[in-house]
Amino acid sequence: MTPVTDAHSPDRYPSQMDHTYSRRNFLQTSLIGSAAFAQLPYFSRAFGARKPALSLSKDGEVPSSVQKPAFPVADYHVHLSPTLSIDQALQLGKERGVQIGIVEHPGPGYPINTDADLKQYIDGLRKHPVRIGLQPVYPGWSKAFSKALLDELDYVLMDALTLPRPEGGWLAIWQIDTIVDDEEAFMTRYMQFIEQVLTTEPIDIFAWPTFLPVPIARQYSQLWTRQRTGRIIDLAKARKIAIEINEVAHVPDETFITQAKRAGLKFTFGTDSRNQNAAHFYYCYQMAQKCRLTKADMFVPTRK
Numbered sequence: 001m002t003p004v005t006d007a008h009s010p011d012r013y014p015s016q017m018d019h020t021y022s023r024r025n026f027l028q029t030s031l032i033g034s035a036a037f038a039q040l041p042y043f044s045r046a047f048g049a050r051k052p053a054l055s056l057s058k059d060g061e062v063p064s065s066v067q068k069p070a071f072p073v074a075d076y077h078v079h080l081s082p083t084l085s086i087d088q089a090l091q092l093g094k095e096r097g098v099q100i101g102i103v104e105h106p107g108p109g110y111p112i113n114t115d116a117d118l119k120q121y122i123d124g125l126r127k128h129p130v131r132i133g134l135q136p137v138y139p140g141w142s143k144a145f146s147k148a149l150l151d152e153l154d155y156v157l158m159d160a161l162t163l164p165r166p167e168g169g170w171l172a173i174w175q176i177d178t179i180v181d182d183e184e185a186f187m188t189r190y191m192q193f194i195e196q197v198l199t200t201e202p203i204d205i206f207a208w209p210t211f212l213p214v215p216i217a218r219q220y221s222q223l224w225t226r227q228r229t230g231r232i233i234d235l236a237k238a239r240k241i242a243i244e245i246n247e248v249a250h251v252p253d254e255t256f257i258t259q260a261k262r263a264g265l266k267f268t269f270g271t272d273s274r275n276q277n278a279a280h281f282y283y284c285y286q287m288a289q290k291c292r293l294t295k296a297d298m299f300v301p302t303r304k
Contacts (some may be wrong), residue, residue, distance in 0.1 A: 068097070068281075069288045071295035075279045076101030076131060077157060077207060077244065077270025084274050086128055098279035101131035101301070103157055106145070107138050115149050122152050131155060131301050135207070137162045138170075142202050150202070155301035157244065157270070158201055159208040160194045178213040186216070187223055191231065198235040204301060205268050206236055207244040210252040220253070229256050233263050242266040242299035248273075250283045257291045266299035 075098050078089055086102070093100040102125055106112040112121055112134070125132045131154040136142070142150060150156075163171040171178070173190075180186045198206060209232065210224050229252075236243060243252065243260050245267055252260075257267070269284040271277050287293070 066282060066285045067289060068285055069293065071293075071298060072099065072300075073097065073269060073281070074099035074101060074131070074298075074300070075271050075273075075281070076103070076133060076155065076205065076268050076301070077135070077246075077272045078102055078278045079104065079135075079272075079274045081274035084276070084278060086125070086130070088276075089278050090128065090130070092276065093279045096279040096281075098281070099131070100279060101133055101155070103133040103135040106134055106136055107141050110137075113144060115146050118145055118149050122149075131303060133157055133204075133301070135159075136201070136203075139164070139196060139201060152304050154304055155204040156202060157205040157207050157268075158197055158203045159206070159211075160190065160197050161208055161211060163190065163193055173213045174208075174211070176214050178215065180213055180215045183216050183219060183223060186213075187228070191228060194232060195235060198232070198239065198241060203241060205242045205244050205270075205299065206232075207270060207272070208246050208249060208251060209243055210256055211246070211249050224253075224256070229259060233260050233265060236260070236265055237263050240266075242268050244268050244270045245284045245287050247271045247277075247281055247283050254287060254290050257287055257293075261291060261293070261297060267293060267297055268299050 075093070078084070078100055080086055080089065080102060089100050089102070092098075104110070104112055104121060106118070112118050122132055132152075133155040134153055135157050137158075161172065161174050163173055165171055197203070210220070210229070212220055212223065216223060233256075235241075243257075243265050245252070245257065247270060260267070269281055271280060273280070
């Protein structure tokens with residue numbers, strides 16, 4: 001058994017968990033605990049370097065050192081919540097010149113579990129000028145829904161951050177209290193799940209790519225070997241899955257993006273937000289600038 005543990009919830013996640021604590025709370029929780037790992041290069045990039053993005057002007061302008069790309073920009077990773085209504089999301093998109101894509105989690109413990117739930121979700125959003133997506137968490141999620149209804153979605157976005165446990169249950173690797181005792185064993189297990197997601201799940205976008213848990217974040221460059229990143233890129237290319245550039249965690253890095261671009265992969269930007277941070281980019285614009293991304297490099301889901 002791979003010695004990786006989640007000190008917060010040792011034997012279950014997240015069907016019996018209070019979903020008010022979720023990856024939506026990741027940034028806030030991580031910032032509270034940032035003193036514990038402020039010196040880690042990865043989280044210095046993911047949080048310390050994110051501070052300029054928090055100083056946007058009221059009209060959503062980014063610092064002059066980072067230019068908004070010339071091509072149309074979209075945030076395909078926005079969640080509605082008590083702190084972000086559809087009207088508020090649309091207003092933020094308008095102010096910041098960003099197309100909005102809405103996603104919701106399907107599956108146990110989440111709002112969408114049946115065809116009726118999914119139809120209500122799609123119908124409720126279709127009257128608004130947004131792209132409509134899902135963000136599944138568990139493998140095999142699509143079996144709960146009819147193909148005809150799934151085809152009405154504009155896109156599906158999925159990550160590999162909810163790792164199946166060998167003994168059953170799930171490991172939420174974005175939580176601060178995730179413990180990794182053996183880095184290589186963890187990476188082997190992590191890559192196996194990433195490969196499962198990229199080869200078997202009906203998705204359009206791979207989100208949070210190359211994210212690492214807090215204890216091993218400083219080893220980002222060492223653990224994400226050329227062989228591992230190349231495998232992710234090859235599998236994504238084989239199924240024409242786009243790569244999300246994630247604003248919260250500042251992943252993937254410039255090296256991965258450049259490698260993926262050379263392979264012909266498409267990209268999206270995502271804030272994974274439930275609040276005023278929707279359509280609020282800094283890292284994504286920085287990577288677009290550094291990696292010379294163009295309109296041709298971006299994935300644009302067709303509105304159904």
